[in-house]
Amino acid sequence: MHYPPQTDATSFYGMLTVSEKMLEFFELVRRVARTDAPALIRGQTGTGKELVASAIQQLSQRADKPFEVLNCATLTRDLLESRLFGHKKGSFTGAIRDQEGLFARADGGTIFLDEIAEVPLDLQAKLLRVLEERTYTPVGGTESVKVDIRLISATHVSLREAVNQGRFREDLMYRIRVVPLFLPPLNERAGDIELLTWHFVERFSRESGRDITGIEGPAMRAILEYPWPGNVRELRNVVRRALIIGSGPTIQLKDLTPELRGETVPGDTEQEAPALTERQLEYQRLVAALQESGGKKQEAAALLGISRTTLWRKLREHGIAQP
Numbered sequence: 001m002h003y004p005p006q007t008d009a010t011s012f013y014g015m016l017t018v019s020e021k022m023l024e025f026f027e028l029v030r031r032v033a034r035t036d037a038p039a040l041i042r043g044q045t046g047t048g049k050e051l052v053a054s055a056i057q058q059l060s061q062r063a064d065k066p067f068e069v070l071n072c073a074t075l076t077r078d079l080l081e082s083r084l085f086g087h088k089k090g091s092f093t094g095a096i097r098d099q100e101g102l103f104a105r106a107d108g109g110t111i112f113l114d115e116i117a118e119v120p121l122d123l124q125a126k127l128l129r130v131l132e133e134r135t136y137t138p139v140g141g142t143e144s145v146k147v148d149i150r151l152i153s154a155t156h157v158s159l160r161e162a163v164n165q166g167r168f169r170e171d172l173m174y175r176i177r178v179v180p181l182f183l184p185p186l187n188e189r190a191g192d193i194e195l196l197t198w199h200f201v202e203r204f205s206r207e208s209g210r211d212i213t214g215i216e217g218p219a220m221r222a223i224l225e226y227p228w229p230g231n232v233r234e235l236r237n238v239v240r241r242a243l244i245i246g247s248g249p250t251i252q253l254k255d256l257t258p259e260l261r262g263e264t265v266p267g268d269t270e271q272e273a274p275a276l277t278e279r280q281l282e283y284q285r286l287v288a289a290l291q292e293s294g295g296k297k298q299e300a301a302a303l304l305g306i307s308r309t310t311l312w313r314k315l316r317e318h319g320i321a322q323p
């Protein structure tokens with residue numbers, strides 16, 4: 001039987017749970033936070049990149065200023081441009097009013113751009129201009145706007161490789177990775193698996209109405225031996241599920257997912273955490289376009305580059321409520 005650790009010396013400003021091995025990494029995070037330099041966080045999905053970005057923001061001089069987050073992989077090119085820089089009324093069919101972008105909203109604060117490698121080349125040029133000249137022009141605008149932001153970006157792929165493949169500008173790469181931070185996969189972070197398991201047990205005990213006193217040997221062994229392709233996010237979900245479906249004061253092997261129990265899951269042979277499916281991506285794009293247009297279908301369709309009829313059909317297919 002394994003029992004919760006007695007010490008509580010592992011919290012990083014109460015924001016993240018970290019092991020001894022990761023303390024060095026978080027010491028670097030603390031130093032980075034004191035500067036205003038652009039930071040690039042590299043790590044697989046679910047390793048905690050967004051959490052680290054938000055820790056940097058909260059420990060920085062910009063802590064009480066806005067913190068805006070955007071995943072660049074889930075938006076079409078036009079929508080991404082409009083999201084980042086805003087657009088002027090009449091700049092495209094359906095743009096029936098001026099719309100502020102992320103840079104305007106985050107002025108004075110911090111922007112976190114996840115999956116930065118997915119930004120199309122022409123928009124990379126616009127990003128570079130923001131970093132070099134601290135100005136940008138909204139879509140359809142004629143005047144440039146001044147902006148003061150700190151950029152934190154993240155990627156799960158190598159930007160150097162993206163540069164070699166001609167998909168990413170080298171000058172932008174140097175600009176955004178002034179301070180590179182590498183978050184290792186969970187299975188390379190000795191001590192973190194057990195520590196984070198207890199962290200999530202404590203965190204989700206209340207919602208499941210259980211008082212967990214221990215984790216049984218076989219269950220802990222399975223947790224420690226599993227490769228965790230989905231990293232901390234997957235661990236969090238596994239612990240949460242175990243607390244919901246199990247009963248009694250301990251976590252047992254049978255409460256864990258089939259993958260952890262070494263059972264093959266039909267139709268799931270992927271080693272990597274599954275990426276978003278095309279359908280999930282389409283859903284996210286639809287929702288993002290509707291948010292961007294304030295629910296106006298014509299504007300949302302224009303942002304997505306599809307007709308209104310196609311938009312209606314897609315909304316119906318995805319069961320998105322029609323206001």
Ligand SMILES: Nc1ncnc2c1ncn2[C@@H]1O[C@H](COP(=O)(O)OP(=O)(O)OP(=O)(O)O)[C@@H](O)[C@H]1O
Pocket residue numbers: 015016017018043044045046047048049050051052114156196199232233236
């Ligand atoms: N050290 C940690 N302590 C507590 N919770 C953590 C820690 N690291 C990650 N998490 C949790 O794991 C989940 C995934 O973290 P996060 O979203 O930051 O990962 P990510 O690397 O940005 O993922 P993606 O690349 O898929 O966007 C979140 O619920 C986060 O709260």
